[in-house]
Amino acid sequence: MKSIKILLITNSNSLEYDSMEKGFSESAQYGYDICLKDKEYIIDRLSVSLEIFDINKHLNFKDGINSLFESKNEYALIVGAAQSSYTREMLNNSRLKNIAIFSPLSTATFLLNTTIDNELDNFFQTTAYDQKRVKFLMNQLLSTHQNKKIFYYYSDESPNTYSGGLKNDLEEYLLNSPIINYEGNPIKTSSQLISKFPDKGCPVVICTGSQKALAVAKKLEERKLNNPIFTFGSNSALLNKSLIGTTVVCDLDRDIYNDFVQKHLQNLKKLTSDPSISTVLTFKIIMKAIKELQDDILNSRDIEKVRRIIIDYVNDNHFDIDTQTISFSKNGYSTINDIILLRIGGIIKPKFIPYKKSIFWNFSLMKSGIIITVLGVIYSIIKFADTIISLISNIFN
Structure with a gap:
């Protein structure tokens, strides 16, 4: 039986994103496994295997990837990476221009720009870009905190990292919005962390990964300034008592009161604390495409032709999966609607809860200790x- 491989890009030693990476890997394996058992996705004339490339096991990511593609291999497509900076490296790698790259978790807006700049047709993004997430969050902030100064913290990192890209998206939004009074300050790498604190009661936006966002929130909590906090991410590391009351733009799979979401997560949640619906959907798209393309793949002796067949098919078709119709734009952006505004709440154990517009949720009385x-x-x-x-x-x- 002819075989092809899916290459999954993971990172077993990602300090900032450890729980996200673990959830990504476990969700990918789950998505692959259920497709092998579901008659809607079962591929009967081809052998499709999942192979893992662990970034942590290579001194240099680009060299490690290149070594795989220097010689003939059976990789038909790539899924990953979870971190936007690594995904960008792949989009800038000429060796990978003719293999489909699916990205369920990389959200940085610069990925869209890289796709356009390099005139790529092989990138398929199955989650919302940060530009959309920033607009979603800030529109809500403006509706509840009009005429207040906005204070934002950012990691002073390269614009080609997740945190750096998030800062750029926020500043672009602020420049093109009616907000006049705002101020940004970098997050220090020292134990001091914050060099300047916001005014009491003014809203604070934190543009960085979950671990640093939590560290900043703890510093603000120590000052007891009662600042409403807004941030980004679905990482379980955000579920900390210091962030209770925080408004977060999350992926849809964090909505514990959504019946559709819970139905599709009931088994996955037993495997991981950071389940990813977008990753599972990605594997359903992939396996459905391969199933439809079995004849073409079997008739293609060259793996390069197989890769091109997959790219063209995903670009030209839509996929009816789990009550959604999913398709991709010219630049690889999908029609998946997967973000939601939630708050971090809970008395004993912090959790993501539905966003409340009630003023009750805007006071520090919601802090669990009180x-x-x-x-x-x-x-x-x-x-x-x-x-x-x-x-x-x-x-x-």
């Missing part, structure tokens, strides 16, 4: 009242 304190006071009053009643009862008895 809620527990209030409940403790109520409990003490009840116990005191019970003691008094018992004393009176003993006197009269």
Whole structure:
């Protein structure tokens, strides 16, 4: 039986994105496995295997990838990487111009620009770009915090990294919006972290990965300035008591009250704390395409032709998957609608909860420690009242 391979790009030693990377790998394996069992995706005349390229096991990412493609191989397409900087490297690698690259988690807007600049037709993005996420978040911020100064923190990194790209997207939005009063400050690499604190009560936007966002939030919490916090990401590392009350642009798979989402996550959630629906959908798109192309692939002796067949098919067709009709634009951007505005809430264990417009959610009373304190006071009053009643009862008895 003829065989082709899917190359999955992972990183087993990604400190900033460790839980996201783990969730990506586990979601990819899950998506691949269920397609092998579901009759809608079963490929009966081809052997399709999943092979992992671990960035951590190579001194240089580009050299490692090039070594795979210097000699003849059976890689028909690539899935990954989770981090936008590595995905950009692949889009700038001439060796990979004729192999489909699917990106379920890389969200940086510069990937779209790179695709346009390099005139690529082989990149397929199955999640929302950060430019869209920034606009989504900021529109909500403006509707609830009009006429207030906006303070934002950013990682002073290359614009070709996730954090650097996010900062650029936010600043572009601010320049083209009616917001006049705003200020940005870099996040320091030292233990000081923050060199300047925002005004009390003004909204704060954090443009960086989840670990640094959490560190900044803890510094703000220490100052007790009651700043409403806005940030980006679906990483479970954000689920920390210091971020309770924070508004987050998340992927749809973090909506625990969405019946459709929960139905599709009920088995995946048993495997990982950071499930990715977009990654599972990506594998369904891939396996459905390969299934439809079995005859063409079997008749193609050259893997280069197989790669081109897959690229052309995905560009020219739509895919009906899980009640969604998914297609791709000229520059590889998909029609998948996968972002949602949520808050981080919870009393004992932080979790993503539906966004509330009620003013109740905008006060620091939502901080879990304060809620527990209030409940403790109520409990003490009840116990005191019970003691008094018992004393009176003993006197009269």
